[in-house]
Amino acid sequence: MSGLGIVMLVHTSLERAAQVARHWTANGCPVVLHVDRNVSTEDFRAFHRALADDPLVRFCSRHRCEWGTWGIVAATQAASEVMLEEFAQVRHVYLASGSCLPLRPVQELIDYLAERPRIDFIESATTADVPWIVGGLSHERFTLRFPFSWKRHRQLFDRYVALQRRLGIRRRIPDGLVPHMGSQWWCLTRQTLEAILRDPRRSEFDAYFRKVWIPDESYFQSLARLYSSNIESRSLTLSKFDFQGKPHIFYDDHLQMLRRSDCFVARKIWPHAERLYQAFLTDADRARPRAEPNPGKIDRIFAKAVERRTRGRAGLVMQSRFPGDGAEQAITAGPYSVFQGFAELFDDFEPWLARQTGARVHGHLFGPDRAEFSEDQSLVNGCLSQAAALRDYNPESFLKNLIWNTRGERQCFQFGPADNQAVNGMLARDGNAQISVISGAWAVSLFRSRRSFADLRRQAARLQQIEAKQLEKLREPWTRARVRIWTMAEFVEAPMEPLQAVLEDMGVASGRKLQEVPTMTNLEGFGEFLQNLKNQGMHPYLMGDFPVGQSPASLSNTPRKPYLVR
Amino acid sequence: MGLWDSYRMRLRRKRRLIRAVRKSAELTLLQDNTRSIRPDDILLVCTMRNEQIRLPYFLEYYRNLGIGHFLFVDNGSNDGTADYLRGMADVSLWHTDASYRRAGYGIDWMNYLKRRYAHGHWVLVVDPDEFFIYPFCDTRPIRALTDWLDNSDLRSFAAMLIDVYPKGRIDAVSYQAGQDPLEIAQWFDSGNYMISRNPEYGNLWIQGGPRARVFFADQPKKAPALNKIPLVKWDRRYAYASSTHALLPRGLNQVYAADGGEKASGALLHAKFLDTFTAKAREELSRKQHYGGSTEYRAYAEKLAEQPDLWCKWSEKYINWRQLEILGLMSKGNWA
Numbered sequence: 059m060s061g062l063g064i065v066m067l068v069h070t071s072l073e074r075a076a077q078v079a080r081h082w083t084a085n086g087c088p089v090v091l092h093v094d095r096n097v098s099t100e101d102f103r104a105f106h107r108a109l110a111d112d113p114l115v116r117f118c119s120r121h122r123c124e125w126g127t128w129g130i131v132a133a134t135q136a137a138s139e140v141m142l143e144e145f146a147q148v149r150h151v152y153l154a155s156g157s158c159l160p161l162r163p164v165q166e167l168i169d170y171l172a173e174r175p176r177i178d179f180i181e182s183a184t185t186a187d188v189p190w191i192v193g194g195l196s197h198e199r200f201t202l203r204f205p206f207s208w209k210r211h212r213q214l215f216d217r218y219v220a221l222q223r224r225l226g227i228r229r230r231i232p233d234g235l236v237p238h239m240g241s242q243w244w245c246l247t248r249q250t251l252e253a254i255l256r257d258p259r260r261s262e263f264d265a266y267f268r269k270v271w272i273p274d275e276s277y278f279q280s281l282a283r284l285y286s287s288n289i290e291s292r293s294l295t296l297s298k299f300d301f302q303g304k305p306h307i308f309y310d311d312h313l314q315m316l317r318r319s320d321c322f323v324a325r326k327i328w329p330h331a332e333r334l335y336q337a338f339l340t341d342a343d344r345a346r347p348r349a350e351p352n353p354g355k356i357d358r359i360f361a362k363a364v365e366r367r368t369r370g371r372a373g374l375v376m377q378s379r380f381p382g383d384g385a386e387q388a389i390t391a392g393p394y395s396v397f398q399g400f401a402e403l404f405d406d407f408e409p410w411l412a413r414q415t416g417a418r419v420h421g422h423l424f425g426p427d428r429a430e431f432s433e434d435q436s437l438v439n440g441c442l443s444q445a446a447a448l449r450d451y452n453p454e455s456f457l458k459n460l461i462w463n464t465r466g467e468r469q470c471f472q473f474g475p476a477d478n479q480a481v482n483g484m485l486a487r488d489g490n491a492q493i494s495v496i497s498g499a500w501a502v503s504l505f506r507s508r509r510s511f512a513d514l515r516r517q518a519a520r521l522q523q524i525e526a527k528q529l530e531k532l533r534e535p536w537t538r539a540r541v542r543i544w545t546m547a548e549f550v551e552a553p554m555e556p557l558q559a560v561l562e563d564m565g566v567a568s569g570r571k572l573q574e575v576p577t578m579t580n581l582e583g584f585g586e587f588l589q590n591l592k593n594q595g596m597h598p599y600l601m602g603d604f605p606v607g608q609s610p611a612s613l614s615n616t617p618r619k620p621y622l623v624r
Numbered sequence: 625m626g627l628w629d630s631y632r633m634r635l636r637r638k639r640r641l642i643r644a645v646r647k648s649a650e651l652t653l654l655q656d657n658t659r660s661i662r663p664d665d666i667l668l669v670c671t672m673r674n675e676q677i678r679l680p681y682f683l684e685y686y687r688n689l690g691i692g693h694f695l696f697v698d699n700g701s702n703d704g705t706a707d708y709l710r711g712m713a714d715v716s717l718w719h720t721d722a723s724y725r726r727a728g729y730g731i732d733w734m735n736y737l738k739r740r741y742a743h744g745h746w747v748l749v750v751d752p753d754e755f756f757i758y759p760f761c762d763t764r765p766i767r768a769l770t771d772w773l774d775n776s777d778l779r780s781f782a783a784m785l786i787d788v789y790p791k792g793r794i795d796a797v798s799y800q801a802g803q804d805p806l807e808i809a810q811w812f813d814s815g816n817y818m819i820s821r822n823p824e825y826g827n828l829w830i831q832g833g834p835r836a837r838v839f840f841a842d843q844p845k846k847a848p849a850l851n852k853i854p855l856v857k858w859d860r861r862y863a864y865a866s867s868t869h870a871l872l873p874r875g876l877n878q879v880y881a882a883d884g885g886e887k888a889s890g891a892l893l894h895a896k897f898l899d900t901f902t903a904k905a906r907e908e909l910s911r912k913q914h915y916g917g918s919t920e921y922r923a924y925a926e927k928l929a930e931q932p933d934l935w936c937k938w939s940e941k942y943i944n945w946r947q948l949e950i951l952g953l954m955s956k957g958n959w960a
């Protein structure tokens with residue numbers, strides 16, 4: 059018989075528990091089993107019969123074990139007492155559950171503990187120092203009373219906590235006791251365990267912990283601090299918890315990962331994980347170098363799962379992730395740029411931008427006839443269609459989809475008051491949007507069109523109204539987008555600086571002067587055009603104070619040239 | 625949600641349940657193996673019509689996932705479906721010639737069967753052309769999923785429809801009984817799904833995919849809904865409210881996270897577009913037993929005549945669930 063005894067708390071999948079118990083005893087470790095009182099008598103008898111012939115197996119008195127309650131501690135105490143009494147050779151007692159599985163040959167664990175005869179392996183930290191508390195109760199779990207079940211009577215539980223807080227009721231922590239917390243699964247030396255169980259003050263401590271919240275994570279953890287001189291604050295059992303504080307479960311496909319973890323025991327194992335039980339219980343002698351437990355990879359995988367569940371992938375909208383307004387900083391998957399008025403003011407803006415930035419440059423994605431994808435494509439990544447009806451049916455989905463589908467490639471598109479305005483709110487709220495507007499530039503396309511003036515006048519009034527409303531939205535205090543707005547007059551006066559700034563924002567052209575600039579369209583007569591509108595009673599103001607009447611001197615002589623600053 | 629609203633929903637749920645019981649009179653029990661259902665069996669409920677050719681692979685697929693018992697409603701098949709299923713110990717079969725449309729597109733019948741046989745069971749509701757995919761489905765049986773859901777106190781699990789289609793004309797390759805439909809139809813649209821929240825039931829409403837792209841590009845409102853909640857830990861008080869898109873009570877529809885996190889979800893690969901589809905569309909069009917006077921089938925029939933290739937250069941070829949996860953169509957959520 060070895061110096062390692064196993065206390066096993068069992069409540070479901072009794073066949074697996076029996077299988078593991080036999081594995082321990084086959085390797086010379088005595089096992090004391092506690093079977094939850096909630097297990098039916100019939101099942102218990104069958105379980106008992108299955109193990110009764112094993113001389114190293116004992117059963118202890120049964121308690122009702124409900125999560126977070128004293129029953130689990132009482133069960134552990136009862137089983138530990140049996141262990142200490144009946145198996146005098148036991149030097150270390152290992153607390154395990156029915157769904158724990160030894161990952162390394164038992165002899166390695168026995169040797170490991172034999173080399174550390176005086177060390178207690180129990181995770182034990184003060185409340186101020188643990189990050190894993192779920193549910194908001196940390197130190198209060200030691201100073202309030204918890205007579206109601208958190209699982210079954212959540213409302214009562216919460217209300218009673220609130221009431222005690224309001225009345226300022228505090229329990230007295232027994233003298234000399236410093237509350238510590240940690241994993242429920244420990245491995246203690248006989249000396250420490252005996253000292254805890256045979257303490258003359260035990261009834262006082264028990265009475266206190268009976269009403270502590272989740273005592274199974276604090277009873278032994280606190281008391282071990284009183285008696286042990288040699289605590290190694292870690293659990294030998296690999297056990298990971300999800301964001302609700304529930305243990306993660308291991309399946310067949312975790313086999314290699316568990317092997318490489320070099321941990322001694324893991325929980326919790328899915329009872330139907332046949333391959334895991336097969337692999338770890340029918341132990342061929344695996345010649346692996348003895349190593350310290352190193353669950354790094356498993357840690358990362360489960361940490362990622364928690365992150366995915368609580369934060370998710372930014373910008374993804376799907377069947378099980380639908381963030382409400384304001385739930386995220388950025389509502390799309392990556393940064394993108396919106397240009398308004400640039401394509402009107404520069405003849406070759408789109409190809410120029412594509413050359414300068416290497417980004418994908420679309421036309422008016424929200425244009426009235428269709429989504430003008432780059433290179434005139436009718437479909438783009440993700441089978442996103444150019445059809446205007448589909449796009450306008452849910453414009454926000456359209457844009458989020460586009461940005462999500464093209465992760466890794468920056469998207470740019472043109473926008474304007476003639477386009478579908480339904481995305482304006484979203485653009486303003488989106489921290490990923492970089493919006494550059496030359497206000498009033500829409501008038502350039504009117505100026506160059508050959509429609510009747512009455513028509514143009516009406517059109518100009520409409521577009522001006524739409525753009526004014528849009529600018530208002532972009533200037534709201536809660537706008538998260540990176541917004542730059544120039545009036546057209548301002549922009550035409552000195553176009554290089556804004557262009558440079560916009561490109562720098564996109565991460566190109568930083569520090570150096572632009573090598574190549576787009577060609578500005580010929581604006582000769584534009585001033586008169588605006589004046590004409592004014593004369594007709596329509597006041598175009600969004601373009602700023604554009605030189606009226608005669609074209610400005612700089613424009614009149616050599617049009618275009620002055621803006622091609624090289 | 626106000627009290628009045630809750631009361632209205634409660635009434636609606638009761639009405640659904642009463643309808644289910646009333647409509648159960650239309651069902652004739654042909655094959656009763658329900659006594660062999662064990663308490664922890666995972667059940668599958670399915671209504672079908674003339675799908676015999678699909679059944680061999682369908683049964684194989686779901687038996688492999690670990691379905692314990694199949695409850696089929698045969699809505700007037702004349703292709704030997706009943707004969708085919710006869711004698712299978714894990715299949716119970718009901719027959720009806722009554723109107724599919726008037727039975728709430730089949731949900732009244734299925735609500736009844738679940739109320740009667742699925743109380744306390746995890747139950748999967750799928751069509752014969754839908755294949756349930758969930759995280760780790762290549763290494764973990766469906767019981768691993770339901771155990772995990774139980775453990776996490778979750779009662780329902782979302783799996784959106786993803787239409788899969790062949791490359792080329794959909795009638796180019798003829799489907800053989802027992803064949804994996806994904807051998808023929810293995811392409812899908814990965815990023816054109818439109819999602820909004822349905823305030824009435826609190827579920828998400830998803831449209832898109834090849835059907836919206838090709839058949840409904842000019843009337844997207846009519847594009848079929850793709851959101852589904854096919855896996856539920858059933859209680860006799862539950863009812864599907866409209867197809868498997870929404871459940872009552874409404875809490876069961878909260879299969880998505882609204883705070884930026886991701887809940888776990890799966891997918892139903894929808895292998896509707898095989899060569900069998902053209903004939904099906906013609907038949908359903910004349911029967912007018914489908915939603916909205918079978919507008920869906922009318923659109924199919926019109927478009928299919930001119931352009932039967934759903935494939936485009938941006939179509940993705942289906943590989944496995946991990947691919948769907950990376951594309952953002954489903955999620956492992958907190959399961960690892």
